Amino acid sequence: MNDVVIGTGEAVVFWVLGPISLAGALGMVLSRNAVHSALWLINTMLALGVFYVVQEAPFLGAVQIIVYTGAIMILFLFVLMLVGRDSSDSVVETLRGQRVAAIVLGLGFAGLVGAGIARATQDLPVAGLAAVQGAETSNIEAIAGLLYSRYLLAFEVTGALLITAAVGALVLTHVEREAGERRTQKELSRARFLTGRAQTLPGPGVYARANSVAAPGLLPDGRLAEDSFATGIEPQEVEQMPRPAGRAQLGSPDAALGTLDPAPSDVPGGREGGDHR
Amino acid sequence: MSLTNYLVLAAILFTIGAVGVLVRRNAIVVFMCIELMLNSVNLTLVTFARASGTIDGQIIALFVMVVAAAEVVIGLAIIMSIYRTRRSASVDDANLLKY
Amino acid sequence: MDTAPADGLITSAWLLIALPLAGAAVLLLGGRRTDRWGHLLGTGTVVAAFVLGLLCTLQLDGRRLDVELFTFMATGSLDVQAGLLFDPLSAVFVLLITGVGALIHVYSIGYMAHDPRRRRFFAYLNLFVAAMLLLVLGDNFVALYVGWEGVGLASYLLIAFWHERPSAATAAKKAFIMNRVGDVGLALAIFLMFAQLGTVAYDGVFGAVGTLAGGTVTAIGLLLLLGACGKSGQFPLQAWLPDAMEGPTPVSALIHAATMVTAGVYLIARCAPIYDETPTARAVVLAVGAITLMIGAIAGCAQDDIKKVLAYSTVSQIGYMFLAVGLGPVGYVAGLAHLLTHGFFKAGLFLGAGSVMHAMNDEVDMRRFGGLASRMKVTFVTFGLGYLALIGFPFLSGFYTKDAIIEAAFDRGDGWGYLLGGVAILAAGLTAFYMTRLMLMTFFGRPRWEPGVHPHESPSVMTAPMVLLAVGSVLAGFLLVVAFPLEAWLTPVFGEPEAAEHVVAPLVVSILVTVVMALGVLTAWLFVGRREVPVTAPVRVSAVTRAARRALYADAVNESLFMRPGQWLTRALVFVDNRGVDGAVNGLAATLGGSSSRLGRTQTGFVRSYALSMLGGAVVVAGALLAVTAG
Known part of the structure; x- marks a missing residue:
């Protein structure tokens, strides 16, 4: 087996892209905003794609950039947008000692594995891949030859796995809705006015008793929240909604959302929160 | 410069991904960290394929990518479902399964 | 003595047992629909058994007949054939059991007429008769044991017949437990026989008993004696018998006077070949008999409960029988004759006592009786004849049989013989004393009845058996000793009677006994008949009287020797069980439970904690790998 000498060009590429990929990884872990994390990760993945190309795996490099950086990371960002991208992580660690332990163990792991690899592979x-690909056989042909012969079964099983995953994602994210349940705007509007209360309900999580700008928000103890005073309008009380009297009536936070609804059962169209979610 | 550099880099990336899993609470970021760990493994596979002179390592790296794609699809769907019912994407909030 | 296969009517001797057993089964399984005629069926089976037994006895002709039935148990070397042995000895017992039993069944029709559970009572009585017949008819020790336990069960059920009374329930339990002590002895004796001889059949055991070591035979003899003491209420297991009077009076008459309690005498007589080999055990039988004789007689003198007096009298009279069979060949016939006559007069006395109680609204305290002679003439006369027979009035049955025992005791010739004879004569005097006291307190003197009691004679269904038994009491002794000597009848069982060499002339003994008896009667008249009987028992009495009232402290001794240590042992065991065994088990469970719930605390539900431990494990694995490869 002839020994391939690694050229200077590759060394330059490594020493340039290696720190970049490291920086991307660290940036992903350290940035508080999830979108920034995704961007840092894309950075690292691109660098890794280049490494694949340099290491005589151009097909994998292309797949890395197209599938990973292109498709998967876009999926991540998509979900991030759905979930709410503005929810920055709190810096406070809730599990005692978790962060310290993670860093210590991480350093230990990196040290041990790095040292072990360095010792074992120095x-x-x-051998290089010149024997299996290059002159007359391209990298793609070599991969295809192996994939459709020795790894055929694994290849087919992987296909089944992908199909299953796709169906699973559909099932998991599907929301069952009766046929004809979705009503027209006219019907919704009529139902809303039939309640005798034309305004829409406040959004989830808002403890407001009116949705007029003239009505200031209330603090949990019942005082007016000064921050909610609209500029230029005198704060005034408008149409008091029924208030939950105490903890027993309030129940769990989820139930409290329901009790704010004056007529939850007879006017289903009045609860449109589900559509907004 | 030898292939050891790639391998050590992969080990460090893997460790960073693992520590990220441990310290981040946003489920999506945790998932990204897992992707980083998978990628570092792929780098190791490609490197060893080159060293051994066979192309099987690349094939396995390809399989890892496919499985990772499937895993991401399912994982994100699960995160969506949890988020829909609990209004939270924090892994610490999904802690009902305990003593 | 060879055993011949049964022939003629005797082949159906199994019917003797089957008839009452079937009666019991029908009455117990038939339920309430047999209520109306149950007592008649119960009586009928026993009467039929008596007739059958009589016919079989007439056919017997001094032979020893074996009725093979079926294989009862055949496991390994234990081969128990269910068979019946019909010989003169068992014939005598069959006649006693079915004869007295039939009379008492008839009596019970009247006595239990107003009891809502009369059918059940007759079922139990039938069960008892069947078990007792199996006891005396079995041709092996296992059959005897089955019958032995059967009569124990019937006795328990009948003592506790009025189980709503705590005293009856307690008395039944006491009887059952004390019997169990004896039964263990009997069972051990049977085990020992089987272990040593490989057989439990009478023929096999008696034929081979001479080959055994002396110690083994003595052990068997003593264990059998323990069983006999338990069943017959002999010292040291005598305390249950007086308490057993809590049962209905016919039960006391049949089971606790005439038949069951004599099973011990039957056992020792039946096992004569064993006791022939072991003078030690025989001497212990003698001692037990003599001690019980005195205990019963002394305790009987101070009781106020009419049935208890009779019960202690029974204890004492069975002591006579034990004394007789303990004397060896010379005493067997005397003991058995006394057993038979005692069966008659004691059953008659109990029936008379039942009649008195019937008249006095179930009052048993003799201090509340008095002056009943004129009100209950039949009862008075029959009871009086039984009384005379018991105290040994000349030419009544007790006179013949008791004198024979006392003569046999003197015939030993040595100092022990004189001692035993003296004890027996003294006890005869005491018997005369306490029975006269009973008679005087019950039938003579001024009435001391509770207000509202109107004594009346019992119905004829009750008095007829009493009359028959009274006739038996008068004539039995003469018939058995003089007219048709039991000695000759039993010769096939016990061998030719030796030509008796009387140390003391029989006439002298008879005169002596009669004089002592007369002294006892006189003393009783001086103490009781002459004076007014106080309605409540005097408190300031001598130590002897106090001891006699408490039956020579038998219960106290049992309590302090067995009950208290038993309770302590039980409590200690319960403590060990609760604290030691349970403590260990519970402690282990609590430790495991606590540690696992503490371990469960590590399952915080935070997936990041789990991932942290995974990374820790990965670090350890990596370190180990490196250490191995580097080393």
Whole structure:
């Protein structure tokens, strides 16, 4: 087995892209905003794609950039947008000692594995892939030849796995809705006015008793929240909604959302929160 | 410069991903960290394929990518379902399964 | 003595047992629909058994007949054939059991007429008769044991017949438990026989008993004696018998006077070949008999409960029988004759006592009786004849049989013989004393009845058996000793009677006994008949009287020797069980439970904690790998 010498060009590429990929990884872990994390990760993945190309795996490099950086990371960002991208992580660690332990163990792991690999592979002969690909067989052809012969079964099983995953994602995210349940705007509007209360309900999580700008918000103890005073309008009480009297009536936070609804059962159209979610 | 550099880099990336899993609470970021760990493994596979002179390592890296794609699809769907019912994407909030 | 296969009517001797057993089964399984005629069926089976037994006895002709039935148990070397042995000895017992039993069944029709559970009572009585017949008819020790336990069960059920009374329930339990002590002895004796001889059949055991070591035979003899003491209420297991009077009076008459309690005498007589080999055990039988004789007689003198007096009298009279059979060949016939006559007069006395109680609204305290002679003439006369027979009035049955025992005791010739004879004569005097006291307190003197009591004679269905038994009491002794000597009848069982060499002339003994008896009667008249009987028992009495009232402290001794230590042992065991065994088990469970719930605390539900432990494990694995490869 002839030993391939790694050229200077590759070394330059490594020493340039290696720190970049490291920086991307660290940036992903350290940035508080999830979108920034995704961007840092894309950075690292691109660098890894280049490494694949340099290491005589151009097909994998292309797949890395197209599938990973292109498709998967876009999926991540998509979900991030759905979930709410503005929810920055709190810096406070809730699990005692978790962060310290994670860092100590991480350093230990990196040290042990790195040292072990370095020890084991420092004299590793590099055979290179010139024998299986290059002159007359391209990298894609070599992969295809192996994939459709020796790894055929694994390839087909992987296909089944992908189909299953796609169906699973559909099932998990599907929301069952009766046929004809979705009503027209006219019907919704009529139902809303039939309640005798034309305004829409306040959004989830808002403890407001009116949705007029003239009505200031209330603090949990019942005082007016000064921050909610609209500029230029005198704060005034408008149409008091029924208030939950105490904890027993309030029940769980989820139930409290329901009790704010004056007529939850007879006017289903009045609860449109589900559509907004 | 030898292939050891790639391998050590992969080990460090893997560790960063693992520590990220441990310290981040946003489920989506945790997922990204897992992707980073998978990618570092792929780098190791490609490197060893080159060292051994066979292309099987690349094939396995390809499989890892496919499985990772499937895993991401399912994982994100699960995160969506949890978020829909609990209004939270924090892994710490999904802690009902305990003593 | 060879055993011949049964022939003629005797082949159906199994019917003797089957008839009452079937009666019991029908009455117990038939339920309330047999209420109306149950007592008649119960009586009928026993009467039929008596007739059958009489016919079989007439056919017997001094032979020893074996009725093979079926294989009862055949496991390994234990081969128990269910068979019946019909010989003169068992014939005598069959006649006693079915004869007295039939009379008492008839009596019970009247006595239990107003009891809502009369049918059940007759079922139990039938069960008892069947078990007792199995006891005396079995041709092996296992059959005897089955019958032995059967009569124990019937006795328990009948003592506790009025189980709504706590005293009856307690008395039944006491009887059952004390019997159990004896039964263990009997069972051990049977085990020992089987272990040593490989057989439990009478023929096999008696034929081979001479080959055994002396110690083994003595052990068997003593264990059998323990069983006999338990069943017959002999010292040291005598305390249950007086308490057993809590049962209905016919039960006391049949089971606790005439038949069951004599099973011990039957056992020792039946096992004569064993006791022939072991003078030690025989001497212990003698001692037990003599001690019980005195205990019963002394305790009987101070009781106020009419049935208890009779019960202690029974204890004492069975002591006579034990004394007789303990004397060896010379005493067997005397003991058995006394057993038979005692069966008659004691059953008659109990029936008379039942009649008195019937008239006095179930009052048993003799201090509340008095002056009943004129009100209950039949009862008075029959009871009086039984009384005379018991105290040994000349030419009544007790006179013949008791004198024979006392003569046999003197015939030993040595100092022990004189001692035993003296004890027996003294006890005869005491018997005369306490029975006269009973008679005087019950039938003579001024009435001391509770207000509202109107004594009346019992119905004829009750008095007829009393009359028959009274006739038996008068004539039995003469018939058995003089007219048709039991000695000759039993010769096939016990061998030719030796030509008796009387140390003391029989006439002298008879005169002596009669004089002592007369002294006892006189003393009783001086103490009781002459004076007014106080309605409540005097408190300031001598130590002897106090001891006699408490039956020579038998209960106290049992309590302090067995009950208290038993309770302590039980409590200690319960403590060990609760604290030690349970403590260990519960402690282990609590430790495991606590540690696992503490361990469960690590399952916080935070997936990041789990991931942290996974990374820790990965670090350890990596470190180990590196250490191995580097080393």
